[in-house]
Amino acid sequence: MTVLQPGTGPVAGDVYLPASVDHVLWGRLPCATDQPVLCVEPGTAVTFDTISHEGILEDQGRDPAAFFGAHGVTDVLDDAVALAASEHPHRFGVDGPHVVSRPVQVAGAQVGDLLAMTVVETAPRVPYGVISNRHGKGALVGEYPLGGAPLFSAFATVSADGGYGQLPLVPGGEPTVRFPLRPFLGTMGVAVRGAERPHSVPPGPHGGNVDIALITTGATLYLPVQVDGGLAYVGDPHAAQGDGEVSLTAMEASLRATVRLDVVAREDALARFGDLAGPLAETAEFLVPTGMDEDLDVAVADCVRAVVALLQARFGMDPSLAYAYLSAATDFRISQVVDVVKGVHATIRKSDF
Missing domain, CATH: 2.60.120.580 (Acetamidase/Formamidase-like domains)
Structure with missing residues (x-):
């Protein structure tokens, strides 16, 4: 090349x-x-x-x-x-x-x-x-x-x-x-x-x-x-x-x-994603909220909260049902563990909605 x-x-x-x-x-x-x-x-x-x-x-x-x-x-x-x-x-x-x-x-x-x-x-x-x-x-x-x-x-x-x-x-x-x-x-x-x-x-x-x-x-x-x-x-x-x-x-x-x-x-952002506190990615297939903390357990918990809030804002999904959906249908991936603040991201299939 x-x-x-x-x-x-x-x-x-x-x-x-x-x-x-x-x-x-x-x-x-x-x-x-x-x-x-x-x-x-x-x-x-x-x-x-x-x-x-x-x-x-x-x-x-x-x-x-x-x-x-x-x-x-x-x-x-x-x-x-x-x-x-x-x-x-x-x-x-x-x-x-x-x-x-x-x-x-x-x-x-x-x-x-x-x-x-x-x-x-x-x-x-x-x-x-x-x-x-x-x-x-x-x-x-x-x-x-x-x-x-x-x-x-x-x-x-x-x-x-x-x-x-x-x-x-x-x-x-x-x-x-x-x-x-x-x-x-x-x-x-x-x-x-x-x-x-x-x-x-x-x-x-x-x-x-x-x-x-x-x-x-x-x-x-x-x-x-x-x-x-x-x-x-x-x-x-x-x-x-x-x-x-x-x-x-x-x-x-x-x-x-x-x-x-x-x-x-801001008005459009709130309607599409809710009140984002941090980065959110989107691909052709997925919405990808994130959670970040020096403690990986906290990063996972923050990511779960971010997904629940996103599903509620974007689709009007009840938080309890959103929480259940995540266990059945969403992968939570470790972004990285080497940058002091560890990262977790979720992959929500847009086609599910």
């Missing part, structure tokens, strides 16, 4: 936002005092170049050309090299690892509305990705990585049409394990109130690092607007992820992602 360097290759959106050093934040998410890099009308499709954090981090040498070169890669993204070599403020171990776009203002979005972020296209920018695990991180803290290695990286090739990731059965072996690629953005969000940029790792009512693998092409993420203008952003590009993301990262790979930004006015 052709590597999508900055400014080259097809752009599916109405507006293109490259991931140049002055167009991204590293390790922090936008807040109310951040100035937008773009101002667009509702319905605008913005094509974002995104950069994976894997290969540019300090414990990897902050030198993606050398890091990926050790795996035989000769065509590394110029914007990744530029960011790693820049004086962009990033405090390893204090800030998060993720590279996110600076915010995009959506005209007319007001506090109380919902910002709708619909994924139009996700094109891999490079034919490789990384899966990593670090001590103190992941579902099995202290057990992995084996041998005390600070980083486990799995190199996999991808194809332009999606294709497969690859892994060997043993370190250094031939890549005989194949798994389908499902590119998506792990981070999609709106700016928070106040003048403090949130850490990029834990998700919350603002969205952020929600890591829900269902939010692929065609899906929409709805977020309660916290700051007039919405101030939307994206980042943390993935080539594939299983629900749970247990080892720390998914298959991390830079994407060129096109996202349409729309505003759902």
Whole structure:
């Protein structure tokens, strides 16, 4: 496949936002005092170049050309090299690892509305990705990585049409394990109130690092607007992820992602979804409410409450019957367990109603 360097290759959106050093934040998410890099009308499709954090981090040498070169890669993204070599403020171990776009203002979005972020296209920018695990991180803290290695990286090739990731059965072996690629953005969000940029790792009512693998092409993420203008952003590009993301990262790979930004006015939002306290996704098949907390049990309970409230608001379903329906017909999936705040999402079949 052709590597999508900055400014080259097809752009599916109405507006293109490259991931140049002055167009991204590293390790922090936008807040109310951040100035937008773009101002667009509702319905605008913005094509974002995104950069994976894997290969540019300090414990990897902050030198993606050398890091990926050790795996035989000769065509590394110029914007990744530029960011790693820049004086962009990033405090390893204090800030998060993720590279996110600076915010995009959506005209007319007001506090109380919902910002709708619909994924139009996700094109891999490079034919490789990384899966990593670090001590103190992941579902099995202290057990992995084996041998005390600070980083486990799995190199996999991808194809332009999606294709497969690859892994060997043993370190250094031939890549005989194949798994389908499902590119998506792990981070999609709106700016928070106040003048403090949130850490990029834990998700919350603002969205952020929600890591829900269902939010692929065609899906929409709805977020309660916290700051007039919405101030939307994206980042943390993935080539594939299983629900749970247990080892720390998914298959991390830079994407060129096109996202349409729309505003759902408060009155319409209340009729369609009720009073949302946090992110809600929608696919062709499912409504996908969420629950988030550092305690996974609390996250599940919050997700159940969110679903009951949604079914009551959207369909007029009695809460007791909604609660019963969930046990009979709805799957509750672990979004991720590695982002401090754990995530759970429910999959409500729209065809049931």
